[in-house]
Amino acid sequence: MSPDNTPAPRLQRLTQFAMAACLGVMAVAVFVNVVLRYGFGSGVAASEELSRLLFVWMVFIGATAAYPAGEHMAFTSLIGLLRRHRTAMLLATAVIRLLVVTGAGLVAHGAWQQVMVGLDSHSVVLGYPTALLPLPAFLSAAAIGVMALIELFKRQPLDLGHGVEVE
Structure with a gap:
């Protein structure tokens, strides 16, 4: 098994992907909501709830990933x-x-x-x-x-x- 296939780097890549996915969805949701609100006078109510939920998940995924790296x-x-x-x-x-x-x-x-x-x-x-x-x-x-x-x-x-x- 090569060093890149060990569980630790795979878990790091998985956590980085999960945080990036949360951030990407949050960015798109907020951007669409801002464009709709200021461009067309109405927004997507679900955008705020979705962004809040994803932000909380992203923070705690990052906190968990930071512990073994000694980054706390x-x-x-x-x-x-x-x-x-x-x-x-x-x-x-x-x-x-x-x-x-x-x-x-x-x-x-x-x-x-x-x-x-x-x-x-x-x-x-x-x-x-x-x-x-x-x-x-x-x-x-x-x-x-x-x-x-x-x-x-x-x-x-x-x-x-x-x-x-x-x-």
């Missing part, structure tokens, strides 16, 4: 100081991963509660279950939590995806 916010200057002390670095890495798992668990729990509430109601114009709005938050938090747990159990060194520098 980090305290790189603190980690830079700890790199000289192996034990402190291992402890800090474990604490960071536990905090990520805890935070992801809290977000997932809250998002799941919103999903359950949204199952009984529907959007005004398009009629989709409003559970589709908090669902990507739940999926993203669950995926990030699982990735952090795997990194914790594998004792994977903290990789910030970039050089340690003061930002």
Whole structure:
């Protein structure tokens, strides 16, 4: 199996395609709505709901894809100081991963509660279950939590995806 056929690059391409598709549909929907509203005096009401739904999905797909790449916010200057002390670095890495798992668990729990509430109601114009709005938050938090747990159990060194520098 060549390096390009490994699961990670395929998942990266899939997430990039999903985000691009969301952005493309949003752009077309908003453009058509603006042209219709200002050119012909009436717009498409579904454009706003569709754009909002796709934006939420795009953000959480991006957040999930950013975690394994180390592209989330980090305290790189603190980690830079700890790199000289192996034990402190291992402890800090474990604490960071536990905090990520805890935070992801809290977000997932809250998002799941919103999903359950949204199952009984529907959007005004398009009629989709409003559970589709908090669902990507739940999926993203669950995926990030699982990735952090795997990194914790594998004792994977903290990789910030970039050089340690003061930002």
